[in-house]
Amino acid sequence: MTAVQWLDRLTRLRAASGHEAAVHEALQAHLAGAYDRAETDAAGNLLLWRDGPPAAPLLLFTAHADQVALWVSAHLPGDFLRVAAPGIDPACLPGLCVEAGGRPGVIGMLPPHLRGAEAERAAAAPDLYVDFGPGAADDLPPVGTPIHFATEPRRLGPDRFCAAGLDDRASVAAIALALEELRGERLPVRLLAAITAQEESGRGGAAYLATDIAVDAAIVLDVTFARQPEVADETLPLLGQGAAVGIGPNVPPALHRWIEDVAAREGLPCQREPLPGDSGTDGWRLQIAGRGVPTGLLSLPLRSMHSPQEVVSIGDVEALGRHLAALARHPLPTAPGERGTALWS
Amino acid sequence: MRALVASALPRTVRSRQVDAMGNLLVQAGAGRGPKVLLLAHLDEVGLMVSGHTPEGHLRIRPWGGVPAVVVPGNPVLVGADGVPGAIGWAPHHLTRGSAPRTPTYDDLYVDIGAEDAAAARRLAPVGEMVTFHTPYTVTPDGAMATGKAFDDRAGVYLALALLAEDWDFPLHVAFTVQEEVGLRGAQVALRAVRPDLVLALEATAAADTPETPAGLSTRLGGGPALTTVDRATLADRGLRQALRRAGDDAGVPWQWRRGVGGGNEAGAAWHQGYRAAALSIPCRYLHAPVSRIHLGDLAAAEALLRSFLAHVQEVASDV
Numbered sequence: 001m002t003a004v005q006w007l008d009r010l011t012r013l014r015a016a017s018g019h020e021a022a023v024h025e026a027l028q029a030h031l032a033g034a035y036d037r038a039e040t041d042a043a044g045n046l047l048l049w050r051d052g053p054p055a056a057p058l059l060l061f062t063a064h065a066d067q068v069a070l071w072v073s074a075h076l077p078g079d080f081l082r083v084a085a086p087g088i089d090p091a092c093l094p095g096l097c098v099e100a101g102g103r104p105g106v107i108g109m110l111p112p113h114l115r116g117a118e119a120e121r122a123a124a125a126p127d128l129y130v131d132f133g134p135g136a137a138d139d140l141p142p143v144g145t146p147i148h149f150a151t152e153p154r155r156l157g158p159d160r161f162c163a164a165g166l167d168d169r170a171s172v173a174a175i176a177l178a179l180e181e182l183r184g185e186r187l188p189v190r191l192l193a194a195i196t197a198q199e200e201s202g203r204g205g206a207a208y209l210a211t212d213i214a215v216d217a218a219i220v221l222d223v224t225f226a227r228q229p230e231v232a233d234e235t236l237p238l239l240g241q242g243a244a245v246g247i248g249p250n251v252p253p254a255l256h257r258w259i260e261d262v263a264a265r266e267g268l269p270c271q272r273e274p275l276p277g278d279s280g281t282d283g284w285r286l287q288i289a290g291r292g293v294p295t296g297l298l299s300l301p302l303r304s305m306h307s308p309q310e311v312v313s314i315g316d317v318e319a320l321g322r323h324l325a326a327l328a329r330h331p332l333p334t335a336p337g338e339r340g341t342a343l344w345s
Numbered sequence: 346m347r348a349l350v351a352s353a354l355p356r357t358v359r360s361r362q363v364d365a366m367g368n369l370l371v372q373a374g375a376g377r378g379p380k381v382l383l384l385a386h387l388d389e390v391g392l393m394v395s396g397h398t399p400e401g402h403l404r405i406r407p408w409g410g411v412p413a414v415v416v417p418g419n420p421v422l423v424g425a426d427g428v429p430g431a432i433g434w435a436p437h438h439l440t441r442g443s444a445p446r447t448p449t450y451d452d453l454y455v456d457i458g459a460e461d462a463a464a465a466r467r468l469a470p471v472g473e474m475v476t477f478h479t480p481y482t483v484t485p486d487g488a489m490a491t492g493k494a495f496d497d498r499a500g501v502y503l504a505l506a507l508l509a510e511d512w513d514f515p516l517h518v519a520f521t522v523q524e525e526v527g528l529r530g531a532q533v534a535l536r537a538v539r540p541d542l543v544l545a546l547e548a549t550a551a552a553d554t555p556e557t558p559a560g561l562s563t564r565l566g567g568g569p570a571l572t573t574v575d576r577a578t579l580a581d582r583g584l585r586q587a588l589r590r591a592g593d594d595a596g597v598p599w600q601w602r603r604g605v606g607g608g609n610e611a612g613a614a615w616h617q618g619y620r621a622a623a624l625s626i627p628c629r630y631l632h633a634p635v636s637r638i639h640l641g642d643l644a645a646a647e648a649l650l651r652s653f654l655a656h657v658q659e660v661a662s663d664v
Contacts, residue, residue, distance in 0.1 A: 235471075248393065249529070277409070291364060291536060
C-alpha cells in the first residue's frame with residue numbers, strides 16, 4: 001500500500017486508549033507475509049516479530065496504537081451525555097460530529113444568539129455534552145464508553161494529510177511501510193515492531209516489553225509539535241522536512257548519530273529536535289526499563305495535535321518508512337551486549 | 346565526567362563497568378558483610394542549544410532545573426569543544442523606563458560571536474550541551490570553595506575517597522547519570538547491584554543567605570545534613586540513626602535538613618523497596634551558575650561516612 005492508503009485506512013479506525021484491537025486486526029490483515037510471528041501481550045501491545053539469525057541483535061520499533069478520545073461521564077435527562085475530555089482542548093469541540101459505540105452524535109453548543117455576554121467565551125469541559133438524537137435515550141452508550149471524532153480523513157493539497165488520530169497512527173503507517181519494504185529480505189538484525197497500548201493514558205506500554213525482552217536498540221516513533229501560526233517558536237520542526245531526530249538525555253549520542261548518518265547515506269530528510277528533559281514519548285520510560293534500553297527517537301512533525309483535525313506531511317511519512325527500513329539493514333552502532341561507554345561517547 | 350572519574354578510580358577497585366544508561370558501576374571491598382551501594386551523580390544542571398536566530402545567537406532551553414532568572418549575564422561553554430559564550434541581556438540603559446523584566450527562556454540567548462545563523466549552526470548545532478563556566482576558587486581563609494556543580498561533584502568526591510579503602514564488605518558505588526532530569530540513572534543501576542543498603546551522597550540547598558526565611562536549614566559549616574523526609578523519600582530510620590551515631594562517634598558536626606522540598610536518588614532506591622538514606626553537603630545557590638560549599642562540611646562528611654561504614658555490619662542486622 002502507499003503511504004496515503006495506509007494513513008487513510010489506519011485513521012478510519014477508532015482506537016481510544018485501552019481499545020486498540022481494531023488497529024491490531026488491520027495490521028495483521030494487511031501485513032500478512034511481512035512478519036514471522038504476531039502476539040498480543042498482557043499490557044495490550046501487539047508484537048510483530050521478524051526472525052533473524054539467533055545471535056543477531058534485536059532492533060525494536062515502537063509506535064502507539066491508541067488515540068485521544070472523549071469519554072462518557074454521565075447521562076443527562078433526554079438524549080444527552082456529559083463527557084470528559086482528558087488531553088483535549090474543549091475550545092475545539094463544540095459543533096463536531098462524533099461517534100460512540102457505533103452511534104453517531106454531535107457535540108452540542110449554545111447558539112451565539114442565546115449566549116449574551118458570554119458570546120466570546122471559549123467552551124470549557126463542564127459545558128460539553130453529546131446529543132445522540134431522539135429515541136436513543138434507552139440505549140445510550142454506558143458511562144466509560146469512548147467517544148471518537150468522526151473526522152473524514154482527507155488530503156489537503158499535494159503533500160498534507162488531515163485526520164483525527166494521526167497521533168500516532170502516522171507513525172504506525174511508517175512502520176507498516178517499512179515492514180512492507182523489508183518483506184522477504186534477509187536482515188542483519190532480529191526485528192520487533194511493537195504497536196503499543198495506552199500511551200495517551202500515560203501507561204507507557206513500551207516499557208513493559210523491556211522487562212522481559214533484551215533489546216539492543218529501540219527506535220520510538222511518535223509525533224511532535226510542528227511549527228504553525230500560533231506557535232512560531234523557531235526551535236520547533238517544520239512540516240515536510242522529514243522526521244525529527246530527538247537529541248538529549250533520552251537518546252545515547254551513538255544512536256542519534258547512527259539515525260542521522262543512515263538518513264544522510266540514503267538521501268532521506270530529517271531534522272533535529274532538542275529534548276533536554278522528558279521527551280514526552282514512550283521512549284522516556286522505555287530507556288530506563290530493566291537494565292536500560294538504548295533508545296532513539298524519531299518524531300513526525302504534526303500540526304494541531306489532539307484536535308479533531310491533525311495534519312502531517314505525506315512525504316514525511318514516506319521518508320520515515322524508508323528510514324526505518326534502512327535502519328534495519330544497517331548494522332547497529334554498537335554490538336549486542338556492548339554497553340555504556342560506546343553508546344555515550 | 347565519567348572518563349575523569351574512571352581515570353581517578355583507586356587501585357582498591359575490584360570491578361568496573363558502564364551500563365546501557367552510561368552509569369559507571371564499581372566495587373571495592375569484598376566479604377560477608379552487607380552489600381552497600383553509594384550513589385553519586387555525574388551530571389550537573391545546564392542548558393541545551395535549541396535553535397539559532399538569524400543574527401547567529403543560540404536559543405537555549407534548561408537541561409535540568411535551572412530557573413531562567415539565574416542565567417542572564419553568565420559565561421558559558423558550548424559543546425564538547427567548549428566554545429566560549431555569554432548569555433546576553435539587553436543593558437538597562439536601553440530598557441530604562443519600561444517595567445522590570447523577568448527573563449524567560451523565550452527571551453534568552455547565548456552570544457558565541459557567530460556572524461549569522463549558518464555560522465552558529467556550524468559551531469553549535471541543535472542539541473549541544475551548554476555548561477556554566479565558573480572557575481573553582483577557595484576563599485582566602487581556606488574555608489569555603491566557590492564554583493559550579495558542587496551538586497553533585499561533592500558527592501562524587503566523597504565516593505572516590507571512600508573507595509580508596511579496602512573494606513571487608515562489598516562496597517559498590519554507582520556514579521550515575523541523569524539525576525537532574527528525574528533520578529533516572531539510579532533506577533537502572535539499582536537493578537544491576539541489588540544492594541542491602543543505599544546511601545545517596547548529595548548536595549542540598551543551604552538556607553543561610555539573607556533572602557531565605559529563618560528556621561530553614563541547612564547552613565554552611567554546620568556539617569553534612571541528614572534527611573528525614575523530602576519530596577522523594579522517607580529515609581530509613583535505622584540508617585538515619587546509624588548515620589547520627591557515626592557523626593557523634595567521629596566527633597564531627599552534622600545537622601538535620603529541615604524543610605521537606607527537593608529530592609535525591611535515595612528516593613529512587615526507596616521507590617524500589619530498598620533501605621535508603623541520604624547524606625548531603627550544604628550548598629548555597631544550588632542549580633545556579635555559581636555555588637558555594639564549606640570545605641569543613643566535606644571533611645566532616647568523609648569522617649562520618651568512614652565511621653558509618655566501619656560499623657555497617659551492625660546497621661544491616663538492625664532492621
